[in-house]
Amino acid sequence: MVAPPDAATAAVEEAAAREDYFTYIEGVGHIPRDIYKHVKSDPAGDLPRYSTHIVIQHILVSTTFLVLAATGLSLFFADVFWAPYVIKLFGGADTARYVHRVAAAIMIFAAVYHILTLVAGTTKKVMNNEFDYRRTQIPRLKDLHDLIHDIKYFLGLEPFRPKMEKFCYKQKLHYLAIIWGTTVLVSAGLALLYPDVVSKTIPEAIFKISPGAATGGAFPTFFQDLARLMHADEAVMALIVIALWHLANVHIVPGRFPFQWTFLTGRITREHQIEEHFLEYIRNLEEIPEEKEYMRNLLREKGFEVSEPMDTTLSRQTPEPGSAEESTPEKEEN
Amino acid sequence: MDRLRDLNSLKIIGTISTFFVLICVLLSISSYARAADEDNCLMCHKYRFLGRIDENGNRINYNVDPRIFNDTVHRTIACRECHNYIKKIPHDPVTEQVNCGTQCHVITPFSKERFSHQHIIEIYNSSVHAPKPDDSPEQKEAKPGCKFCHLNPIYSLPKHDIPYDVSLRRCLNCHQQKGVTQAYKHITHRIRRKTSRSSQEIVALCAKCHADKELMERFKVSQEALTAVETYKRSIHGESVTLGSQETADCISCHASNKLHDIYKKDDRRATIFSKNINKTCQQCHEQTNRWFVEIAVHPRSEGAGNPIVYFISISLRFALYGTVFGLVGLMLLETYGRKRKGIKFLLRHGNSWRGKATPEKSKQKIQKNNN
Numbered sequence: 001m002v003a004p005p006d007a008a009t010a011a012v013e014e015a016a017a018r019e020d021y022f023t024y025i026e027g028v029g030h031i032p033r034d035i036y037k038h039v040k041s042d043p044a045g046d047l048p049r050y051s052t053h054i055v056i057q058h059i060l061v062s063t064t065f066l067v068l069a070a071t072g073l074s075l076f077f078a079d080v081f082w083a084p085y086v087i088k089l090f091g092g093a094d095t096a097r098y099v100h101r102v103a104a105a106i107m108i109f110a111a112v113y114h115i116l117t118l119v120a121g122t123t124k125k126v127m128n129n130e131f132d133y134r135r136t137q138i139p140r141l142k143d144l145h146d147l148i149h150d151i152k153y154f155l156g157l158e159p160f161r162p163k164m165e166k167f168c169y170k171q172k173l174h175y176l177a178i179i180w181g182t183t184v185l186v187s188a189g190l191a192l193l194y195p196d197v198v199s200k201t202i203p204e205a206i207f208k209i210s211p212g213a214a215t216g217g218a219f220p221t222f223f224q225d226l227a228r229l230m231h232a233d234e235a236v237m238a239l240i241v242i243a244l245w246h247l248a249n250v251h252i253v254p255g256r257f258p259f260q261w262t263f264l265t266g267r268i269t270r271e272h273q274i275e276e277h278f279l280e281y282i283r284n285l286e287e288i289p290e291e292k293e294y295m296r297n298l299l300r301e302k303g304f305e306v307s308e309p310m311d312t313t314l315s316r317q318t319p320e321p322g323s324a325e326e327s328t329p330e331k332e333e334n
Numbered sequence: 335m336d337r338l339r340d341l342n343s344l345k346i347i348g349t350i351s352t353f354f355v356l357i358c359v360l361l362s363i364s365s366y367a368r369a370a371d372e373d374n375c376l377m378c379h380k381y382r383f384l385g386r387i388d389e390n391g392n393r394i395n396y397n398v399d400p401r402i403f404n405d406t407v408h409r410t411i412a413c414r415e416c417h418n419y420i421k422k423i424p425h426d427p428v429t430e431q432v433n434c435g436t437q438c439h440v441i442t443p444f445s446k447e448r449f450s451h452q453h454i455i456e457i458y459n460s461s462v463h464a465p466k467p468d469d470s471p472e473q474k475e476a477k478p479g480c481k482f483c484h485l486n487p488i489y490s491l492p493k494h495d496i497p498y499d500v501s502l503r504r505c506l507n508c509h510q511q512k513g514v515t516q517a518y519k520h521i522t523h524r525i526r527r528k529t530s531r532s533s534q535e536i537v538a539l540c541a542k543c544h545a546d547k548e549l550m551e552r553f554k555v556s557q558e559a560l561t562a563v564e565t566y567k568r569s570i571h572g573e574s575v576t577l578g579s580q581e582t583a584d585c586i587s588c589h590a591s592n593k594l595h596d597i598y599k600k601d602d603r604r605a606t607i608f609s610k611n612i613n614k615t616c617q618q619c620h621e622q623t624n625r626w627f628v629e630i631a632v633h634p635r636s637e638g639a640g641n642p643i644v645y646f647i648s649i650s651l652r653f654a655l656y657g658t659v660f661g662l663v664g665l666m667l668l669e670t671y672g673r674k675r676k677g678i679k680f681l682l683r684h685g686n687s688w689r690g691k692a693t694p695e696k697s698k699q700k701i702q703k704n705n706n
Contacts, residue, residue, distance in 0.1 A: 036688065038686070039685075078567075078572075087577045093575075093582070094574075154672025156672070177658075199624070199626040200624045219626070220630045221630055221634075222641060224630045225641065234651075237651075237654070237655045245659070245663055245666055248663075248666055253666065253670050254678040254687060255679075255682060257680040
């Protein structure tokens with residue numbers, strides 16, 4: 001049922017809006033953009049999002065991050081009233097410093113593990129000819145477009161959210177921030193841990209490039225001061241962003257409250273996937289036959305157009321559950 | 335048989351424990367106070383309110399509590415060995431001060447000489463803290479003498495045993511290195527009690543004068559010395575010590591050698607912080623030092639003071655922090671507002687968190703209406 005193109009431009013616009021509103025999928029039907037308001041979601045997650053490797057990495061990074069923040073901040077803000085209590089929890093200042101280093105080592109291990117996962121996973125996908133950069137964290141111009149349209153939607157200027165990929169602008173921004181933050185924190189932290197090495201190598205390297213530049217004694221102090229400044233400021237920023245933005249975004253905002261299980265189960269709820277990652281959901285439909293079946297039944301139940309009879313016969317080839325569920329909406333209609 | 339054996343072992347245990355108890359009793363009844371108070375000074379000084387108000391209105395208490403004194407380092411020294419200006423009892427008003435360089439009657443076991451703090455006092459006299467002939471009277475008054483730091487301290491048990499080479503280091507303050515024998519090592523190995531201050535107490539002690547900016551300004555110290563306590567507390571050493579670290583450097587770790595009293599100005603060749611000696615001083619903890627390392631500011635000035643690049647980075651990081659936090663949190667709040675308006679609820683209930691407003695029929699009708 002395609003809208004008959006009347007002469008009026010309004011109708012053309014409506015047709016365009018309609019095309020934007022419905023997404024036709026072979027074997028499913030016309031999926032409206034706001035179908036997420038009617039789907040049924042399991043709080044533990046319905047659709048795959050993260051592999052087990054990513055879940056393990058997240059657990060490692062999040063626990064070590066908390067330990068690092070607790071020990072590091074109380075060492076840095078030593079004169080604040082709560083610092084001694086937190087330090088006492090970790091067995092005193094000397095022990096806390098070792099705990100900080102061990103936690104940092106585990107976090108670096110998790111980072112290396114993550115890079116290995118990425119390299120291996122990407123290689124595998126490229127070999128199988130499955131690699132699609134749109135499903136990765138690589139930033140695109142579309143992300144900026146999505147951000148602008150999302151803000152318009154939040155302000156009520158647009159009826160629907162933009163159709164976004166597996167990682168939307170928020171996640172890409174956060175991922176870039178993590179890459180930057182980890183690089184700064186690890187390098188500055190190493191400079192603080194090995195002041196003797198860093199104070200020697202960098203000025204000597206500068207001395208080799210231009211002997212005139214490193215004559216003064218300011219360089220070692222400068223790099224140490226810089227390392228200290230960057231380490232502390234970056235850590236405070238990371239903590240504030242994690243505490244105020246990341247945690248709120250994943251566990252507190254509507255629909256995610258009181259707890260989103262994705263970081264443990266690696267699965268995302270259907271509702272969330274369709275709302276924020278519509279294009280990824282379309283790919284899910286193509287990859288997961290059960291999901292295709294579910295969506296087809298839902299569309300029929302809610303009275304939306306279902307795909308052509310040819311597809312119906314195809315879906316009928318799948319055994320019982322499909323036919324059993326298909327019968328119910330018919331009854332209701334009768 | 336078994337019972338007999340039990341009886342025999344009981345007898346043995348009984349005998350041993352009797353001896354043990356006897357030894358304990360014998361050990362506990364030997365009192366230091368009796369040895370220290372051979373002139374019976376406590377006859378008067380035991381009274382808690384023994385004191386007077388002097389010409390300036392200061393109240394002075396002359397009470398000596400034997401229970402406290404018997405726990406101090408000087409418990410075996412008789413009163414008159416230090417207060418040697420007292421020739422008769424009851425004595426006249428005291429006008430003299432105790433001289434810590436006085437030889438007392440304790441004979442050191444190896445040198446067989448009478449004990450004295452003279453060696454340490456000589457080191458102290460050459461240090462920056464000793465009054466010098468060309469000092470102003472005010473300066474002489476302000477400089478810390480023996481008793482400013484040493485308060486005949488009460489013994490305190492350390493948290494763990496001190497390894498003998500550490501306690502031996504303390505011995506070397508007075509004793510010559512060549513005199514250290516296996517026997518000395520044996521003794522120091524068994525020293526379980528510690529009279530020295532913790533790192534925090536040392537910082538607090540030095541800060542008593544060095545954090546007093548008015549006092550320091552009057553003596554025209556350098557700018558670095560004026561803010562030394564402040565800048566130290568900002569350093570990694572200072573922060574760790576504030577939190578109770580025992581491994582980190584306090585004031586005297588760097589400013590004095592093992593002799594503890596040999597504190598000199600930075601341009602003095604004998605100073606541990608003299609440019610030629612500083613490498614060795616740092617190497618006490620930082621094993622691999624180099625000529626660059628020693629130039630790191632141990633007393634770091636506030637962020638970027640005198641360093642425009644660090645200052646600029648610090649300011650831009652601050653902007654980045656506020657920008658990021660307000661931007662991201664603002665976006666999240668806007669998102670929540672927008673989604674709430676479209677009918678999302680906080681809790682996911684019965685498989686969905688969207689309730690109320692939009693229904694498929696409505697949106698379908700709307701589109702159909704527009705099409706017709």
